Amino acid sequence: MTSESSPKPIVTRFAPSPTGMMHIGGVRTALFAYLLARKNKGTFILRIEDTDKEREVAGSIQHIQDSLSWLGIEWDFGPTKPGPFGSCIQSERLDIYKKYALELIAKGLAYPDPYTAEELATFRAEADMAKKPFLYRNHRPSEELMKAPWDGTKPLRLKTPTIGRSHWHDAVRGDLQAGEEAQDDFIIIKSDGYPTYNFAHIIDDHEMGVTHILRGEEFISSTPKYISLYEALGFTPPIFATLPPILRDDKTKKLGKRDGAKDILEYKKEGYLPEAMTNILALIGWNPGTEQEVFTMDDLKSVFDISKVQKSGGVFNEDKLAWFNREHIARLSDDQLIDRLKTFLTPDQKKLITHRTLPLVKEKIVTLGDAPKLFDGEGELSFIHDISDYPADQLLWKKNPDKEIAKKHLREIHVQLQTISDDSFTPENIKNTVWAYVEAHGKGDVLWPFRVAVTGKEKSPDPFMSSYILGKTEALKRIDMAVAKLA
RNA sequence: GGCCCUAUCGUCUAAUGGUUAGGACACGGCCUUCUCAAGGCUGUAAUCGGGGUUCGACUCCCCGUAGGGUCACCA
Numbered sequence: 176m177t178s179e180s181s182p183k184p185i186v187t188r189f190a191p192s193p194t195g196m197m198h199i200g201g202v203r204t205a206l207f208a209y210l211l212a213r214k215n216k217g218t219f220i221l222r223i224e225d226t227d228k229e230r231e232v233a234g235s236i237q238h239i240q241d242s243l244s245w246l247g248i249e250w251d252f253g254p255t256k257p258g259p260f261g262s263c264i265q266s267e268r269l270d271i272y273k274k275y276a277l278e279l280i281a282k283g284l285a286y287p288d289p290y291t292a293e294e295l296a297t298f299r300a301e302a303d304m305a306k307k308p309f310l311y312r313n314h315r316p317s318e319e320l321m322k323a324p325w326d327g328t329k330p331l332r333l334k335t336p337t338i339g340r341s342h343w344h345d346a347v348r349g350d351l352q353a354g355e356e357a358q359d360d361f362i363i364i365k366s367d368g369y370p371t372y373n374f375a376h377i378i379d380d381h382e383m384g385v386t387h388i389l390r391g392e393e394f395i396s397s398t399p400k401y402i403s404l405y406e407a408l409g410f411t412p413p414i415f416a417t418l419p420p421i422l423r424d425d426k427t428k429k430l431g432k433r434d435g436a437k438d439i440l441e442y443k444k445e446g447y448l449p450e451a452m453t454n455i456l457a458l459i460g461w462n463p464g465t466e467q468e469v470f471t472m473d474d475l476k477s478v479f480d481i482s483k484v485q486k487s488g489g490v491f492n493e494d495k496l497a498w499f500n501r502e503h504i505a506r507l508s509d510d511q512l513i514d515r516l517k518t519f520l521t522p523d524q525k526k527l528i529t530h531r532t533l534p535l536v537k538e539k540i541v542t543l544g545d546a547p548k549l550f551d552g553e554g555e556l557s558f559i560h561d562i563s564d565y566p567a568d569q570l571l572w573k574k575n576p577d578k579e580i581a582k583k584h585l586r587e588i589h590v591q592l593q594t595i596s597d598d599s600f601t602p603e604n605i606k607n608t609v610w611a612y613v614e615a616h617g618k619g620d621v622l623w624p625f626r627v628a629v630t631g632k633e634k635s636p637d638p639f640m641s642s643y644i645l646g647k648t649e650a651l652k653r654i655d656m657a658v659a660k661l662a
Numbered sequence: 663g664g665c666c667c668u669a670u671c672g673u674c675u676a677a678u679g680g681u682u683a684g685g686a687c688a689c690g691g692c693c694u695u696c697u698c699a700a701g702g703c704u705g706u707a708a709u710c711g712g713g714g715u716u717c718g719a720c721u722c723c724c725c726g727u728a729g730g731g732u733c734a735c736c737a
Contacts, residue, residue, distance in 0.1 A: 191737090192736080192737050224737065226736090226737080227735095227736060229736090230737085288735085302733090306663040306664080307663075307664065308663080308665075308732090308733045309733065310733085330735050348667075348668095351666080351667080352666080353666060354665050354666085355665095356664065356665060357666080361734090362734085362735055364735090365735040366735060367735075369735090371735070371736085371737085372736070373737090376737085391731090392666095392667065392668085392730080392732095393737090394732095394737095395731070395732080396665075396666060396667090396732035399665095419668085422730090426673095426729075428730075455674085458675075459674065460674095462674090462675060462676070466676080466684085466685050466686080468674095468685080468686055468687090485675085486667080486668065486669095487669065488730080489673085489674060489675085490674075492673050492674065492688085494673080494687060494688055495686080497687090498686085498687060498688090499687095501700095538700060539699070539700085555699080572696070574696095613696095617696095618695085618696055619696050621696080622696040622697095623696045623697080624696090627697090632697085632698095633697060633698085634697050634698040635698075636697095636698090636699095637695090637696080637697085638696080
């Protein structure tokens with residue numbers, strides 16, 4: 176068709192191997208592929224690349240799905256949702272790879288590798304000695320041997336169709352190129368019958384209609400090999416987009432498991448919001464072109480633009496994650512916050528979260544996991560438990576440590592609070608009621624004993640809020656107790 | 663070693679030939695304040711180096727430097 180035909184719908188995929196925990200790097204790749212698809216009303220596929228049975232880690236497939244689900248990254252086709260192209264799990268697609276492998280053999284573009292492991296090791300060592308890159312194609316077997324039938328016991332190699340300098344375009348990096356030493360007769364089917372990544376991903380992307388491949392820069396060097404394979408198979412290559420790496424703190428290396436890259440679900444356990452995680456990850460290697468910083472997933476779906484993905488790597492900063500988390504917590508409604516808090520609280524703690532305490536919880540926590548601590552020990556809200564054991568001298572403000580004055584103010588506050596009806600015992604009313612007295616006698620002199628009397632703490636919310644949280648009866652009882660302590 | 667990629671505040675980034683090099687996190691100060699936070703205002707802080715091209719370079723070119731990737735029957 177001509178250029179007038181409407182553009183092909185975008186199809187992207189995230190294609191992890193089930194070899195361990197998902198961490199930040201993988202999630203970011205998944206997120207960008209997902210956003211590119213959603214932004215363009217396209218399709219997002221989760222494909223499991225389990226062609227290395229030795230490295231496979233049990234439970235990984237579930238973990239990958241749990242991680243993406245937590246973050247709100249939804250796939251249209253995946254491990255339990257096959258597409259019109261069949262399964263999304265490579266180990267269930269072996270017949271497809273075999274079909275294409277036989278096709279290549281028939282075209283004279285694939286051949287069984289006749290060498291033993293020892294022979295290959297020798298070739299490799301020779302190249303190493305000569306300080307040259309090892310190229311298998313320098314050791315191509317004779318035409319006769321190449322035509323030997325493939326019985327499946329030997330690995331099958333691509334016969335690289337043309338050799339020369341490679342040029343291609345990358346949606347992020349622009350025009351890229353590599354010398355011909357990047358092309359080689361690489362293995363497409365291993366001797367165990369499984370395809371290599373190099374082969375399987377190209378077949379699958381083609382069969383699944385993938386239009387954009389987003390992946391890390393470690394694949395730049397092997398792109399010439401893939402281009403050879405596209406050519407051998409007669410496929411039109413998709414659009415490549417190389418994402419910048421997420422670096423570890425010292426910026427010298429890609430963040431890896433050894434450098435403290437956490438299981439992404441650890442962040443869930445610690446009480447980070449998925450919104451905060453997707454927000455910060457979106458902003459490492461991409462920017463909206465505006466000064467907006469806080470984005471929901473819906474925001475991202477509508478503004479994400481592959482052309483604003485950048486080339487250089489970035490460090491993942493937990494301080495900024497904490498800040499994003501606070502921002503997103505602040506944007507939750509009360510009901511939403513209570514719901515999110517559920518799994519972090521014991522049944523007893525849950526009872527302490529009420530419409531009275533919630534605003535304070537919301538204001539004080541960085542992660543959801545901080546909420547229980549508010550009610551324990553020296554937590555901001557621990558005063559709602561029994562506080563009868565605090566020392567009397569805490570009631571005396573440092574600038575005016577006079578017992579009689581403190582007692583006098585407490586008695587007066589007590590009297591004034593009693594004038595407020597139970598129904599209107601709110602922070603605003605409490606403040607308004609006592610404010611004239613407070614102003615007349617000195618804020619520190621009055622408010623310090625008031626607050627300490629009610630909360631028993633040197634650090635706590637203000638006395639009006641604290642009294643409100645406790646309720647009129649309890650607040651008055653505590654003031655009485657404080658007066659008694661000063662006697 | 664070959665090939666390839668990258669380079670703006672401590673960190674995430676903006677500025678695709680003309681800005682006092684902007685914003686955010688972190689850090690400091692001030693304000694607010696009975697305490698701790700939060701909040702408001704504000705400050706310190708960057709174009710890796712050297713050559714070009716140009717009236718003018720963060721931006722384009724060259725040479726360095728530094729860092730990274732890759733050269734598997736791993737993905």
